[in-house]
Amino acid sequence: MRPANEVAIQQFDFNEDLFHEFQDLHYAKEFWPLVYILSDGKIKEAYVGETTDAYARMSSHLRNEHKQKLTAVHLITSEKFNKSATLDIESNLIKYISADGQYKLLNANIGLANHNYYQKQEVYWHIFKTIWHKLTAKGLTKHSIEYIDNSDLFKYSPYKSLSREQLNGLMTIINCLLSEKHDRIVVEGGAGTGKTILAVFLFKLINSDNEDFNFKEFGEDETEFIERIRLLKEKFHNPKMALVVPMSSFRNTLKKVFKNIQGLNANMVVGPAEIANQKYDITLVDESHRLRRRVNLGAYFGSFDKACEKLGLDKHNCNELDWMLMQAKKLILFYDENQSIKPSDVPKKDFDYLKAQDSTKNAHLKSQFRVKGGNSYIDYVTRLLKGDLRKNEELYQAKHYELTLYDSIEELVAEIKLKNEKHGLSRLIAGYSWKWISKKNADAYDIHIEKTQLKWNRVSDDWINSENSMEEVGCIHTTQGYDLNYTGIIFGHEITYNKDRGRIEIIKENYHDKNGKNSIRDEEELRSFIINIYQTILLRGIKGTYVYVCDANLREYFAQHIAAKYTPTLSIDPIELIPFENCVPLYNLQAAAGDFSEPQNVDDFDWVPLPSGYNPSKDLFACTVIGESMNKIIPNGSVCLFRKYSGGSRDGKIVLCEHTSIQDPDFGSGYTIKEYRSKKHIDGEQWRHASIVLKPVSFSDQFQDIEIVADELNSFRTIGIFECVIEMD
Secondary structure, eight states: OOOGGGSEEEEEESSTTHHHHHTTOHHHHTTOOEEEEEEETTTTEEEEEEESOHHHHHHHHHHOTTGGGOOEEEEEEOTTOOHHHHHHHHHHHHHHHHHHOSSEEOOOOOOSOSOOOTTIIIIIHHHHHHHHHHHHHTTSOOSOHHHHHTSHHHHTOSOSOOOHHHHHHHHHHHHHHHOSSOSEEEEEEOTTSSHHHHHHHHHHHHTSOGGGOOGGGGGGGHHHHHHHHHHHHHHSSSOOEEEEOSSHHHHHHHHHHHHTSTTOOGGGEEOGGGGGGOOEEEEEETTGGGOBBSSSOGGGHHHHHHHHHHHTOOGGGOBHHHHHHHHEEEEEEEEOGGGOOSTTBOOHHHHHHHHTSTTEEEEEEOOOOSOTTHHHHHHHHHHHHHTOSOTTOOOOOBTTBEEEEESOHHHHHHHHHHHHHHHSOEEEEEOSOSOOGGGTOTTOOSEEETTEEEEEOSOOTTGGGSTTGGGEEEOHHHHTTOOEEEEEEEEOTTEEEETTTTEEEEOGGGOOOHHHHTTOOOHHHHHHHHHHHHHHHTTOEEEEEEEEEOSHHHHHHHHTTSOEEOOOOOOOOGGGOOBTTTEEEEEEEEEETTSOOOOBOOOOEEEEEOOTTOOOOTTEEEEEEESSTTTTTSOTTEEEEEEEOOSSOOTTSEEEEEETTSSOGGGOBEEEEEEEEEEEEEETTEEEEEEEEEEOOOSSSOOOOEEEEGGGGGGEEEEEEEEEEOOOO
16 A cells, blocks of 8 residues: 555645745755646636746746636645656646536646656556545545546547547648638548547637647647647637537537537537528538438428528538538538438438549548557458458457357346446447337337347437436437447347348348438448448447347357357256266355455355366366456356365466455355465475465456465465366357
């Protein structure tokens, strides 16, 4: 445990008397790297910075017309600080305080971020969390770091460093805005390539003073970039800007984000029809593949026709892309043809025509930022849905991403709920294969699979963050544009696999989105939309995607290419099993591969077949391993074979251990599975255990060693040595 006093936060009044206070602070007098926060609790504004010259920096801020209205300064100091650490802590404070939502920051951007330095994770992330807790105690922050990580304010914050690819894209956009030749730019990028973050960053850049930007992020291009920004702000002084978002739910989410960013406001985020009311200097359209034409618009027909009338356009021969082109002096379109999902979407040919014009500049974003599986996962999903994967091709596996096929909808639902409890932001999403009955009858269930009954989302606006979302199933319309940690995807009865043709096909009568299929005469077009829908929702999960397939043919096809999560079937006919000859006992304890399990007794057991290659023995037994701390070797939920420990070296082996002193022995013992390491005390020819260390073997770094010290060794024993994971039929 690190000492709590490794970091201090001291508060002073932010005025000229501050420098007298600094005379007693050696961190200020001796030019020590430190971090500071300027704030005012009444106007709820703040500024975060770092410096090695507190005197000079505070003097500068007191002369600044914006910062001099702040009333308090909080100096964050530590003997462990160095320049790299304070830069990192500064950038994290800006990101998290902004997303916390209690203060609006005067900072323009964070400048340097995500750079690595010695002991960044081992030491300084712990120090940052300590700082955050102290700021919460002082009332400067409100939410936990874990809560903020899952918030929209954090995900779409402009206070994030851009990747090199995004910086290049930003430079291309700025050059286009300065160009007399190009009036519009089409930025193409798949789901998760950071288009929305780039959009918010651009708005913040144009609507902030240059003073607080750290342009060193741009490396060798710093001087050129500063000059470009100067020219941009000369050309567009206080420009009228709009961020157009076609989907109402995602639009309202971004309105909340803009409302909490200094220099931006919710009115900057508009729907397509609002563009008809006035012209804009700069219009940026996010998710522009969802701009509409006059097809299957339902209640939106009236608004569409009114906008056309205002603009003097023939409503039958125009679309919302035409509106954007008319009303924007400079137009930026973020576009992904693979996320067009309805016949009302502006056709791809219209964008192709636009991209071919001399007045259009084209750019691309390719790197994946949402999905931890990266571009390899995106490519695998694309090939899977296109039918391009070979039958015997190696299954997708990634160190930091889970792609799993479930054969039980009940297990899929349970796993998503479990992931939501642990990580948050884990939801079920399905294809439009069931009618929305519960819309009119709240007691009815829409989705019936096996013995499981589920309901569609009750609300469409910000459903992911709604109160009942964990008990419901979202669709493409309530999830497109959003990030999730884990997704459970249900492939419905409208999609199947044709074994003879070797391709995915659709069953039109089982597709129940009326606005998604009415007016479509070409079934191939509907197939394209439905595949786009599934590809889009398969790219929502940051950490993992779990899949359940209703159609038998499609399930069989997916099973060839997605690792399966099958429920072990233990109800084998006892007549076929001969104890200790072809089967071993499966004890009812569930070894906790994460820490010692809850108290439990080993009273009853079932039988499981003995794996091939093992001779029958009463020393062999099996139990279920729960947890992720050994997942490099033992997947969560696996049934494992062990051999009773009867002596000999255990060092470096995986062992099943019992520790009776952690819980009351009358109610059972605690168990865990870990890699065994022994620390010995040697005295001449004699030795004894000084301690035993149980080490996790996990893809995740969240699991810590468990150390059993000398005083606890009497309550510790090794029950078994791990042999293998039993493959259940």
